[in-house]
Amino acid sequence: MGIVLKKTLASGLMGLLFMGLQGRELPAQTADAQVLPPDSKSENASPDLLAQRGRGGRGFQGGRGQHAENQAMPPGRGMGPGRGGMGGHDERHQADHDVFQYLLTNHEKIRRQVEERPDGVLTLTESDDPEVAAKIQEHVHWMDYRIEKIQPIRMRDPLFAELFRSAEKIEMTVEKTEKGVRVVETSKDPRVVKLIQAHAKVVSGFVERGFQEAMKNHPVPDSQAASARPSNPRIEKFGSVVQFPEAYQQPRKGSRIVVDVTGSAEADVLNASVEKVARYVNIYAGAGNEPADVEIAIVLHGGATLTCLNDDAYAEEFGVAKNPNLECLHELHEQGVAIFVCGQSLAGKGKAAEDVAVFVDVAVSALTSLVNLQQDGYVYIPLSK
Numbered sequence: 001m002g003i004v005l006k007k008t009l010a011s012g013l014m015g016l017l018f019m020g021l022q023g024r025e026l027p028a029q030t031a032d033a034q035v036l037p038p039d040s041k042s043e044n045a046s047p048d049l050l051a052q053r054g055r056g057g058r059g060f061q062g063g064r065g066q067h068a069e070n071q072a073m074p075p076g077r078g079m080g081p082g083r084g085g086m087g088g089h090d091e092r093h094q095a096d097h098d099v100f101q102y103l104l105t106n107h108e109k110i111r112r113q114v115e116e117r118p119d120g121v122l123t124l125t126e127s128d129d130p131e132v133a134a135k136i137q138e139h140v141h142w143m144d145y146r147i148e149k150i151q152p153i154r155m156r157d158p159l160f161a162e163l164f165r166s167a168e169k170i171e172m173t174v175e176k177t178e179k180g181v182r183v184v185e186t187s188k189d190p191r192v193v194k195l196i197q198a199h200a201k202v203v204s205g206f207v208e209r210g211f212q213e214a215m216k217n218h219p220v221p222d223s224q225a226a227s228a229r230p231s232n233p234r235i236e237k238f239g240s241v242v243q244f245p246e247a248y249q250q251p252r253k254g255s256r257i258v259v260d261v262t263g264s265a266e267a268d269v270l271n272a273s274v275e276k277v278a279r280y281v282n283i284y285a286g287a288g289n290e291p292a293d294v295e296i297a298i299v300l301h302g303g304a305t306l307t308c309l310n311d312d313a314y315a316e317e318f319g320v321a322k323n324p325n326l327e328c329l330h331e332l333h334e335q336g337v338a339i340f341v342c343g344q345s346l347a348g349k350g351k352a353a354e355d356v357a358v359f360v361d362v363a364v365s366a367l368t369s370l371v372n373l374q375q376d377g378y379v380y381i382p383l384s385k
Contacts, residue, residue, distance in 0.1 A: 092142065099139050106132050107210035110180075114200045119186040120193055121200040125207070126180030133179045140174070140181055159218040163199055166192045194221040233286025234335055238270075238328045239278030241287040251284045251292035258378035259296065260370060263385045264303030267318035271307050273383040274298075274328050281335050297373055298332070301342035301366035302384075305349055308341050313355035326357055333359040342366035 103110070109129045115122040127133045163170075169189045175182040185196050198221045205213040230240040257280065265271040277298055284294040300308055306317060307325040314323035333339060340363040341356060353362045363369040374380055 096139075096142055099135055099142070102135050103132075103139060104206070104210045104214060106135075107207055110136070110207050112204050112207045114204055116197055116200075117186070118193075119188070120196045121183075121185050123183045123185070123200055123203070124177070124180070125183075125203075126177060128179065136180045137176060140176075157217050158220050158223075159195070159198055159202060162220045163195050166195055170196065191222075197221075231286060232282055233291075234281050235278045235328075235331045238275050238331065239280070239282045241279055241282040243287050245289040247288070250288040251294070253292040254294075255284070255292065256295045256373075256376070256378040257297070258370060258373040258380055259298045260366070260380065260382045261298055261300050261304040261307075262302035263383060265307075268320050268324060270324045270328060271304060272385065273304060274307060274325050274332075276383060277332060277337065278328055281332065281337065295336070295338075295378070296332075297338040297340065297369075297378060299340050299342065299363070299366050299369045299373075300360075301345040305341060305345040306351070308339065308357050308360040309351065309355050310357050313351065317351075323357075329357065330359060340366075340369050342369070 106127075106129070109132045110125065110127045112126075113124045125136060127136060166187075166189070169192045170185060170187050172183065172185045185200075187193050187196060198218070202213070202218050230242055232238070232240050259273075259277050259280070261271075261273045261277070263271065263273045277296065280296060281294075284292050306314070307323070308329060309317065309323055311322040311326065314326075315321060329339060339360045341360055342365050343353075343362045344365045346352070346356070346362065356362060370380065
């Protein structure tokens with residue numbers, strides 16, 4: 001029933017809208033998927049009633065990207081076609097885009113009724129304007145065609161993405177009316193019923209608010225916001241992160257990062273840039289779909305030079321009991337982060353190598369450290385505050 005649901009999204013007037021095609025590209029047309037005229041049908045069905053069309057699901061494509069070796073990444077990894085507009089347009093792309101624009105611009109001419117049922121919804125979407133009504137039906141037809149003939153694309157909106165994942169559990173009928181479309185969408189799964197009803201409300205929002213609603217992401221019913229679950233997977237006291245297992249640009253295994261830390265802080269508080277490096281460690285350890293090994297190096301100079309002094313040298317310099325940066329720096333060291341301080345900056349501030357914490361390495365200069373590490377394949381990240 002995968003295609004049945006996806007047709008529901010189309011028949012809901014603006015179910016895909018910019019969530020599906022704006023900023024995304026469809027794969028190029030194949031030889032057996034020619035573009036058809038709007039009044040043609042892809043199968044032998046009544047033009048006015050498409051009843052319980054069980055065409056079989058094709059699964060959900062999670063925005064699969066391609067890495068350098070041209071191998072498919074797991075869902076949500078990398079930059080796949082559609083996330084950054086990197087795919088090719090087919091000959092219907094602009095026409096469909098124009099229809100979406102037209103419907104959003106004319107949303108005030110559209111009316112929509114939604115009746116919630118124990119197993120789903122009944123919706124009626126129509127317009128008294130013949131041109132708008134025709135565009136509603138054109139939109140439905142071409143969304144049906146694209147979903148049936150072309151491999152589905154991953155949608156940005158979390159609610160619509162979850163609907164696609166649940167496609168096989170949804171039953172639907174679509175009836176073309178004189179002024180629009182009537183849809184009955186149901187499921188035997190209580191969780192999917194909630195998805196169906198949430199989707200119906202969102203589509204009503206498209207009709208009511210047009211572009212304003214189309215630019216929003218919509219949550220999955222009963223899902224807990226990820227922001228409510230901060231964690232510290234590797235460094236417990238510093239650098240909390242939030243896990244986003246399905247998000248784009250997942251941490252990549254084997255990454256190398258050199259962090260250029262130059263910002264200063266009050267003498268009695270932890271330097272924010274030092275804690276940010278702890279967050280980098282935690283991001284690679286547990287913010288993505290799975291842990292990813294990473295090599296991180298810090299180069300301290302400028303205003304951050306003295307953050308690595310031992311407690312005695314720090315107390316003598318700033319008149320405080322101890323160095324508030326050492327605990328976090330030591331945790332970074334314990335997690336394999338290489339910590340370098342610029343020897344030139346250190347000498348310029350009247351300090352010697354013996355004033356530095358034992359786990360910190362004194363480098364000839366920040367310049368040579370940054371050049372050497374980048375030549376070794378480390379990606380440069382500057383932190384000045």
